[in-house]
Amino acid sequence: MKRTVTCFLLVCLPLSFSQVCSQSDPAAEAGRPGKLVFREETVGVVRGPGFKAEGVFMGTPLVLDEAYTAKHELPALQTPFKVVVPKDNNLYFLPGGKKSGVPELARLSIATEDKTAVEILRFVTMTVPLQRTPEDRLVVCANLLRTKALPQITSNYEQARQLDVYATRVRGNDAVCLLAEMVKPGTGEAYWVKTVGVMPANSENGVMAFFMADKQLSEIKTQADLLTKGFSQKVIHSLEFLPVTATAAPPSNGGSKSASEALRSWTGTAAQADTTPKGIVPAPGRANSLKALFEKHHAALMAQDEATAAKIVRGLLPDETRLRAALGSDATPEIWAKIQGFHAQLPKTDDAALAKLLAAKPAQTLVKVHGATSEELALYAEGSLAFAEFPGAARDLAKAGILKPGVTFFEVEFLEPGAEAGMKFHLFYWDGASWSMLGPVWRVLK
Structure with missing residues (x-):
């Protein structure tokens, strides 16, 4: 299938929440309160006669650091990072910031010749306070994905359903994944949805990556494929946090957009599940x-x-x-x-x-x-x-x-x-x- 990118991908998809149904309680599945089940995601694994290499990603590095934020007029990142974008002439990259008008840090997209989106991947900042144990922090992150991110991502779609939520590792960092599905009203187009919160061990500032993939056009055909396949999955698992430079700007009310703020900008409306009244921006824990x-x-x-x-x-x-x-x-x-x-x-x-x-x-x-x-x-x-x-x-x-x-x-x-x-x-x-x-x-x- 020949793929290309058109101006269709420049606009933010209008989303609003319809329904989210949790199939299972991840804490109960793991056998005790406050612990998520762990699932290994086998991405970036290369095998050959007598050898196995993990974390191998080929492509062009995309570095989101102080230089990136300055160039694109984005607020300074408290936790800079980089990802590897697979080399493909049919991929489209759009940086966030004032110049582009994109609310996210970055957006990566692929589409078919008739302008139908195959996968759209976005990155935003995320704050998850440090907890007494890493397991407790995973649960807090899962709550953020389920109660804040998912309702806004699935906004304006029908048959939205949470499929799974679990812990994993992304290049040595703790991460929480939430899987869902949804259907576009009127057309019946069905999409997989995956939201991943990646957290460095020594900082409350992390990264949230979220993508939607067309069930027919993408290589993701089953729920199990969301753990191993897809362009977006490869990019997410290449994510590597970078050292914070001495000149990085300190946290402030004018800092980088929170995941909730960026998601609301993406959807174009406040989600029904967001209980924060208009005019109140809840700085985390302040x-x-x-x-x-x-x-x-x-x-x-x-x-x-x-x-x-x-x-x-x-x-x-x-x-x-x-x-x-x-x-x-x-x-x-x-x-x-x-x-x-x-x-x-x-x-x-x-x-x-x-x-x-x-x-x-x-x-x-x-x-x-x-x-x-x-x-x-x-x-x-x-x-x-x-x-x-x-x-x-x-x-x-x-x-x-x-x-x-x-x-x-x-x-x-x-x-x-x-x-x-x-x-x-x-x-x-x-x-x-x-x-x-x-x-x-x-x-x-x-």
Whole structure:
């Protein structure tokens, strides 16, 4: 089949979320909570008489570093990397940045002569906070792919279905893969979807690669092929992180686009599954974005905009996977059941009741956010912020190992201007993809 690239590939495909159905729980498949099943992806393996070589990729290096971002007017990369692009005259490369208008770092595409896309591969930045163990970080990454990336990638497609999520290795780095499928409305064209989060061991800044492949035109014919075949798969598995130069720009609010931001730009609309209200950009784990979220919630209540206020609260309510980012190894199955029961009884479908779940008094317009790690809560030293701002019940949870070590929890306080005490809401944390609320779960653990 002769392949060529046309101007058709220059436009972003309009996507919106239709439906995502998880076939299985990866944690249950692996046999214990908080662990993903591992699958080896055999890409870049060359065999011959009496020898076997792994990680062999032939093609042209594409280096995404300080020089690349400067040339294409992209924000500085905190974790530069390079990939190898197979040599093929029918491939098309489009860099991201202000000059091209492409929201991703880079886009690689192939198509047929009649302008039908065969595979489209994109790269964006990704932030996954370091966790107590590598296994915990894999689970956090899987949650990011499932709750943020997948709904936006499959937006505007029908029969969207999650097929699998698992851990693997990409050139020595931990990675999480999410496989899915979807159908284009009106035409019946079916696509494979694969999203891969690749994480260096010593940095929270990684790379997300995601591609869609036409089921008829690509060489990927079965779900198993997504582990071994495809142009995009070869490029992804050639990914290698580069040393950060001394002149690299420090992190800032003007840094490179997050995966969620780039995906929203790609789809052209905010996904239905994205619970972040318009105007709030949740910097990963930063207290100022949590503060801004509650200021938005309070303003919505004062304007009697229950829909917006309820949307904010709904986005804070964790599912089982998001709870894993907050609960420690000493949280027994009985404790898990009680905490899940606590969240299950919240009025998730009643906007009016949900909007008021975290409501403060109208005069309490000042929002303060207080943070402390699990270790600081367990110590509860007199004079410390943990001692001053968190209830003793939070200390008890931390000392019992119910709160995960290394996690920073936050109290959100509403005050009247000039007042020293007000209304507090308890135990908010960054789950790796968004803000979540553990809440006063000690009430059901007595």
